[in-house]
Amino acid sequence: MRAIIYRRYGGPEVLEATELERPTAGPGQVLVKVRATSVNAADYRLMRADPFLVRLFNGWLRPKSRQVLGMDVAGVVEAVGSGVTKFQVGDEVFGETPMKSQGAFAEYAVADARALAKKPARLRFEEAAAVPLAAVTALQGLRHLGKVGPGQRVLIQGAGGGVGLFAVQIAAALGAQVTAVCGPKSVALVRSLGVTDVIDYTQRDFTKDGKQYEVIVAVNGYRALSEYRRCLVPGGRYVMVGGTGRQLFETLLLGWLVFAGSGRTAAALTIDEAKREGDMAQLAAWLEAGAVRAVIDREVELEKVAEAIRYVEGGHVSGKVVLRVAGA
Numbered sequence: 001m002r003a004i005i006y007r008r009y010g011g012p013e014v015l016e017a018t019e020l021e022r023p024t025a026g027p028g029q030v031l032v033k034v035r036a037t038s039v040n041a042a043d044y045r046l047m048r049a050d051p052f053l054v055r056l057f058n059g060w061l062r063p064k065s066r067q068v069l070g071m072d073v074a075g076v077v078e079a080v081g082s083g084v085t086k087f088q089v090g091d092e093v094f095g096e097t098p099m100k101s102q103g104a105f106a107e108y109a110v111a112d113a114r115a116l117a118k119k120p121a122r123l124r125f126e127e128a129a130a131v132p133l134a135a136v137t138a139l140q141g142l143r144h145l146g147k148v149g150p151g152q153r154v155l156i157q158g159a160g161g162g163v164g165l166f167a168v169q170i171a172a173a174l175g176a177q178v179t180a181v182c183g184p185k186s187v188a189l190v191r192s193l194g195v196t197d198v199i200d201y202t203q204r205d206f207t208k209d210g211k212q213y214e215v216i217v218a219v220n221g222y223r224a225l226s227e228y229r230r231c232l233v234p235g236g237r238y239v240m241v242g243g244t245g246r247q248l249f250e251t252l253l254l255g256w257l258v259f260a261g262s263g264r265t266a267a268a269l270t271i272d273e274a275k276r277e278g279d280m281a282q283l284a285a286w287l288e289a290g291a292v293r294a295v296i297d298r299e300v301e302l303e304k305v306a307e308a309i310r311y312v313e314g315g316h317v318s319g320k321v322v323l324r325v326a327g328a
């Protein structure tokens with residue numbers, strides 16, 4: 001099968017097209033004929049081995065266990081492994097490939113059945129491929145860590161990106177009053193998703209307007225921990241989803257200290273695998289009902305993956321960048 005691989009760590013120039021043997025579905029797994037995939041930060045972090053810790057599980061000097069990138073997958077079930085009853089050959093599915101094996105920048109990919117859901121009929125494969133990693137991240141940050149419920153005031157920082165655009169829609173679907181913070185390019189887009197309070201961070205500083213929230217989800221746009229604390233009501237929760245290594249270090253090591261005695265909490269999201277299957281089912285239902293939609297910045301052929309990653313790494317996308325797998 002056709003696949004995009006990388007044999008050494010580095011920038012997008014390390015990606016190359018090649019022919020690989022088609023993978024097979026193990027117990028509990030599904031082989032998917034890939035129709036579309038999308039670019040996530042996880043892809044270029046693995047590609048660059050940045051953070052350095054990537055080398056601990058993916059090969060010290062060069063990538064070993066995962067040479068085919070691509071977390072998200074949307075496609076058609078080609079074969080099922082033993083014990084899989086949830087899917088049949090021919091089903092249209094979407095979901096995530098496991099980090100420990102090859103990804104979906106290829107004609108075929110294997111995924112755990114529990115990480116897949118049936119593709120809602122109203123979605124194109126390209127739209128479905130934009131969903132899994134970004135939307136599960138947003139949902140887990142909001143619901144499991146942020147404990148967002150109806151009527152709560154929720155601020156999403158970094159609302160114009162892959163995770164952020166799902167976060168604003170999911171927070172609204174959970175019944176929250178949503179305030180979105182994004183750059184000028186994404187203001188109209190975010191407003192079109194039904195968000196009434198959109199803050200253009202080049203015009204207004206949300207940490208200085210005296211407003212407080214029950215939950216702040218920071219996807220991007222890094223502020224001091226003390227500023228987030230000031231913008232939370234007593235009992236409020238700061239959820240860090242994305243950020244620099246320094247930001248993560250500060251939240252994990254200093255978060256408890258900065259927030260101590262304030263009656264507010266700070267936490268950094270790590271994906272809870274046990275909740276993934278239920279989360280995918282919830283997302284599929286919202287997508288089918290039209291309560292949440294995939295926002296795509298651009299769609300390109302898989303062969304243009306290096307260009308696509310360069311664009312996403314620039315840090316100012318408005319939605320997801322999708323890769324079509326032609327000929328699949």
Ligand SMILES: NC(=O)c1ccc[n+]([C@@H]2O[C@H](COP(=O)([O-])OP(=O)(O)OC[C@H]3O[C@@H](n4cnc5c(N)ncnc54)[C@H](OP(=O)(O)O)[C@@H]3O)[C@@H](O)[C@H]2O)c1
Pocket residue numbers: 040041042133134137157158159160161162163164181182183184185186201219220221222240241242243244269270271312315316317318319
């Ligand atoms: N914890 C986890 O499990 C997990 C899972 C998935 C992703 N993540 C992390 O989440 C982060 C975002 O991922 P993504 O896929 O959404 O990235 P993305 O699609 O590249 O989006 C980045 C967004 O950040 C916005 N941004 C940049 N600077 C900003 C600022 N100062 N204030 C507000 N917004 C700003 C950009 O919007 P403008 O152009 O409008 O500035 C852009 O829309 C990454 O760091 C990723 O590693 C974490």
